[in-house]
Amino acid sequence: GNSVTQMEGPVTLSEEAFLTINCTYTATGYPSLFWYVQYPGEGLQLLLKATKADDKGSNKGFEATYRKETTSFHLEKGSVQVSDSAVYFCALSDPSNDYKLSFGAGTTVTVRA
Amino acid sequence: GAVVSQHPSRVICKSGTSVKIECRSLDFQATTMFWYRQFPKQSLMLMATSNEGSKATYEQGVEKDKFLINHASLTLSTLTVTSAHPEDSSFYICSARNRVDSPLHFGNGTRLTVT
Numbered sequence: 758g759n760s761v762t763q764m765e766g767p768v769t770l771s772e773e774a775f776l777t778i779n780c781t782y783t784a785t786g787y788p789s790l791f792w793y794v795q796y797p798g799e800g801l802q803l804l805l806k807a808t809k810a811d812d813k814g815s816n817k818g819f820e821a822t823y824r825k826e827t828t829s830f831h832l833e834k835g836s837v838q839v840s841d842s843a844v845y846f847c848a849l850s851d852p853s854n855d856y857k858l859s860f861g862a863g864t865t866v867t868v869r870a
Numbered sequence: 871g872a873v874v875s876q877h878p879s880r881v882i883c884k885s886g887t888s889v890k891i892e893c894r895s896l897d898f899q900a901t902t903m904f905w906y907r908q909f910p911k912q913s914l915m916l917m918a919t920s921n922e923g924s925k926a927t928y929e930q931g932v933e934k935d936k937f938l939i940n941h942a943s944l945t946l947s948t949l950t951v952t953s954a955h956p957e958d959s960s961f962y963i964c965s966a967r968n969r970v971d972s973p974l975h976f977g978n979g980t981r982l983t984v985t
Contacts, residue, residue, distance in 0.1 A: 793976075800876070800963050800976040801914075846913065855919075856970055857904070862913045 759784045759854060763847045763861035770837055770868050778832040778864045780821075780847035788849040790814075790823050790830040791858070795844045804832075804845070837868045873897055874966050876977025883954055883984055891949045891980045893964035900966035903947040904974070905939060908961040920947050954984040 764779040782788065789808045793801040805814030810825035821832045830847060847861040873896040883889050893903055902921050906914040918934075920926040920941035928934045936958075938950040947966070951958055963979040 798979070798981070800874075800978040801965075802976070803973060806973075850974075852971070856967075857916065857919070858965075858974060860913045863911075865911070 759849060759851050759859045761847050761849055761859055761861035764864055767865040767867060772839060772868055772870050773836045776834045776837045778845055780830045780832065780861060782828050782849050784849055784851050786851045786853035788851045791848045792821055792832050793846040793848060801846065839868045839870050842866060842868045874964065874975045874977040876964050876980055878980060879978060880981045885955055885984055886953055888950055888952045889954055889982060891962055893947045893977050895945045895966045898968050899944040901944065901968060903941055903964055903966045905949050906963045908963060914963060951982065956984045958982065959984045
């Protein structure tokens with residue numbers, strides 16, 4: 758079956774530090790990969806996505822590259838801000854599973870000024 | 871962009887009562903809606919999938935008689951927690967999509983507290 762494993766948190770950083778959150782996956786088909794962000798008390802927002810191998814998704818300074826050879830989709834940002842404090846979820850959708858999303862456990866990131 | 875509105879954002883109810891949560895797609899037709907439950911500091915657990923005009927499909931371990939889902943129109947799905955108990959207290963989130971390969975759009979969630 759499909760599964761997503763992401764780095765456990767919580768992660769605490771200082772402003773302008775480099776952020777990386779590891780994410781690996783297993784899938785039976787050819788999945789699309791996503792990073793979602795959840796701010797306190799809110800639902801999920803799509804941060805970025807990649808639909809095929811070697812694609813790079815990017816948004817708001819965040820980047821992630823779909824690596825089929827390592828089945829990974831690590832999230833990175835070169836210089837975080839306090840406003841980046843949130844929970845980040847790695848997810849995949851597999852056409853062989855009706856494109857249902859499978860989520861990782863989530864990583865809580867806190868950025869301190 | 872596409873917006874999904876979920877209401878209410880917070881609800882407190884007494885044990886034994888029922889609570890209805892609405893999920894609306896505001897600017898697109900949601901042929902499929904998903905309902906999730908999120909426990910504190912945990913990931914989202916898919917509860918059920920609802921397709922407009924048909925019965926919901928529940929994930930293993932989810933009681934269909936307790937969590938009633940209705941998807942009567944292309945813009946509205948409802949989740950009713952029947953005879954709620956304190957262990958049903960959780961954060962419930964809906965998501966919606968137009969076509970099967972369309973992006974998913976999420977509501978802002980409903981914090982249910984059963985006293």
